Amino acid sequence: MADEPTAQPSKKLYIETVGCQMNVLDSELVVARLRDDGYVLTDDIDQADAILYNTCSVRQHAEDKIYSALGRIKHLKRKKPELSVGVLGCMAQKDQGSILKRAPHVDVVIGPGQLGRVPELLAKAKADAKPQLAVSLARTAGSREHVTSSFDSYDADREPAVRPSPFQAYLRVMMGCDKFCTYCIVPSVRGPEQSRPPDSIVAEARLLALQGVKEITLIGQTVNSYKHRTPDGRITRLSDLLARLHDIDGIVRIKFITNFPNDMTDDLLQAVRDLPKVSRYIHVPAQSGCDAVLKRMKRMYTAASYDEMLARLRETIPGSSVSSDFIVGFCGETDESFEKTARLLERSRFKNSFIFKYSPRTGTKADGLFADDVPEDVKRRRNHILLDLQTAISLEDNRAFIGREVDVLVEGPSKSTTRKEGWDGPDQMTGRTACDRIVVFPGPESLTGETARVRIDQASAVTLFGGLADGAVERPA
Numbered sequence: 178m179a180d181e182p183t184a185q186p187s188k189k190l191y192i193e194t195v196g197c198q199m200n201v202l203d204s205e206l207v208v209a210r211l212r213d214d215g216y217v218l219t220d221d222i223d224q225a226d227a228i229l230y231n232t233c234s235v236r237q238h239a240e241d242k243i244y245s246a247l248g249r250i251k252h253l254k255r256k257k258p259e260l261s262v263g264v265l266g267c268m269a270q271k272d273q274g275s276i277l278k279r280a281p282h283v284d285v286v287i288g289p290g291q292l293g294r295v296p297e298l299l300a301k302a303k304a305d306a307k308p309q310l311a312v313s314l315a316r317t318a319g320s321r322e323h324v325t326s327s328f329d330s331y332d333a334d335r336e337p338a339v340r341p342s343p344f345q346a347y348l349r350v351m352m353g354c355d356k357f358c359t360y361c362i363v364p365s366v367r368g369p370e371q372s373r374p375p376d377s378i379v380a381e382a383r384l385l386a387l388q389g390v391k392e393i394t395l396i397g398q399t400v401n402s403y404k405h406r407t408p409d410g411r412i413t414r415l416s417d418l419l420a421r422l423h424d425i426d427g428i429v430r431i432k433f434i435t436n437f438p439n440d441m442t443d444d445l446l447q448a449v450r451d452l453p454k455v456s457r458y459i460h461v462p463a464q465s466g467c468d469a470v471l472k473r474m475k476r477m478y479t480a481a482s483y484d485e486m487l488a489r490l491r492e493t494i495p496g497s498s499v500s501s502d503f504i505v506g507f508c509g510e511t512d513e514s515f516e517k518t519a520r521l522l523e524r525s526r527f528k529n530s531f532i533f534k535y536s537p538r539t540g541t542k543a544d545g546l547f548a549d550d551v552p553e554d555v556k557r558r559r560n561h562i563l564l565d566l567q568t569a570i571s572l573e574d575n576r577a578f579i580g581r582e583v584d585v586l587v588e589g590p591s592k593s594t595t596r597k598e599g600w601d602g603p604d605q606m607t608g609r610t611a612c613d614r615i616v617v618f619p620g621p622e623s624l625t626g627e628t629a630r631v632r633i634d635q636a637s638a639v640t641l642f643g644g645l646a647d648g649a650v651e652r653p654a
């Protein structure tokens with residue numbers, strides 16, 4: 178970590194992050210705050226002076242993982258009572274004080290709206306020898322009471338050391354969610370939808386570019402619902418924002434996740450088509466292909482209107498790729514409704530799909546209204562069926578790249594053990610195409626952050642493999 182203070186010995190911070198990109202970014206901001214408070218990062222949990230878990234509540238499994246991790250570190254706290262243990266993020270907001278009951282060795286429980294206070298609360302827990310709980314007001318459907326700002330100032334301090342890579346950074350453009358899909362806990366733990374002022378987003382993007390960031394990913398739970406209105410009535414949509422960010426020197430790729438199907442407006446699709454720095458990749462979850470299920474989920478679209486949106490997207494943006502999320506085994510999902518989902522997945526030809534088994538969440542509409550009536554083994558079977566269908570489609574579409582040349586923004590040495598067949602050299606690099614396909618190829622580490630032209634010669638369902646085309650490397654200014 179940069180700017181380590183020299184006056185006092187540094188404290189060691191171990192942080193583990195689960196959940197979505199919001200959490201990855203929140204963790205970066207928390208680490209930055211704690212860095213300013215004299216902490217340095219460690220990978221060695223046994224050496225840590227503070228252990229923090231930035232948590233997710235979206236499915237039971239994510240919560241179970243954290244409770245077992247907390248169980249595993251109990252002995253560390255016994256050995257070293259001055260160790261600070263913190264539960265941050267969505268679980269902290271959802272479970273609040275009950276975390277302290279289940280895991281009394283926890284010192285701080287801090288919700289996503291209060292993360293700017295982590296250093297203060299860690300110090301207070303120590304000074305008062307008492308656990309500290311900081312969460313926002315509970316939120317129910319329709320209420321805007323919830324205090325939401327993750328940070329008082331959006332111009333938060335950043336910390337490159339915990340980014341996906343030194344030249345890739347997340348940029349928050351929206352907070353919260355107002356859709357209240359019936360299965361989903363996110364609106365109650367993350368608060369109301371708020372669009373960040375565009376000037377502040379652009380200023381942060383400029384700063385990131387000056388720090389060497391080349392790829393920014395705009396994040397929001399429904400990022401394409403972005404709409405900011407200035408007091409004089411001027412409206413900025415996501416398409417306008419993309420155009421402004423596109424002008425920033427040094428930024429070579431812009432992505433945005435996640436999209437809501439109903440908010441996929443033509444101006445946005447045209448912006449993706451017309452702005453070459455914008456990745457031609459759109460994550461737009463369908464969740465189900467059955468209208469009755471979609472209705473119970475309160476997704477506010479039908480399978481036919483999803484198809485129409487997808488057709489419009491593909492017609493507007495040639496060479497685009499689309500990915501989706503699905504929930505299998507939602508309340509009342511019959512074999513027939515599942516069949517409809519499988520057919521939607523097949524005809525949509527997604528680049529990839531994330532498939533989840535429905536996990537009832539206390540406090541959501543569905544949990545109160547419907548029975549979780551699909552048995553676990555049926556959920557598992559449906560999950561596998563969708564995965565297999567998707568894998569076959571991904572493989573077929575990836576194979577169509579064989580023989581073609583693609584421009585790859587190189588992310589760094591490949592950590593994957595998947596190797597290009599016939600290649601046993603040490604240096605495999607990995608990166609992504611403009612349509613977000615992963616490409617692995619032999620090449621020097623110095624290519625990191627550069628755009629390389631790669632000729633594809635092999636393909637799996639998740640990865641394209643190839644070699645540098647004529648050794649060509651484009652060096653963006």
Ligand code: SAH
Binds near residue numbers: 436534
């Ligand atoms: N805002 C994003 C997704 C947020 S959660 C969107 O609307 O697309 C990420 C994914 O988790 C969702 O797309 C959904 O597929 C899944 N998910 C959410 N709640 C779930 C639950 N209770 N059980 C299983 N999967 C769930």
Ligand code: SF4
Binds near residue numbers: 354361363364437
């Ligand atoms: Fe959850 Fe729906 Fe909001 Fe996505 S749009 S975060 S699935 S409530």
Ligand code: F3S
Binds near residue numbers: 197200232233235367
């Ligand atoms: Fe999980 Fe919270 Fe994200 S519940 S999916 S970490 S917003």
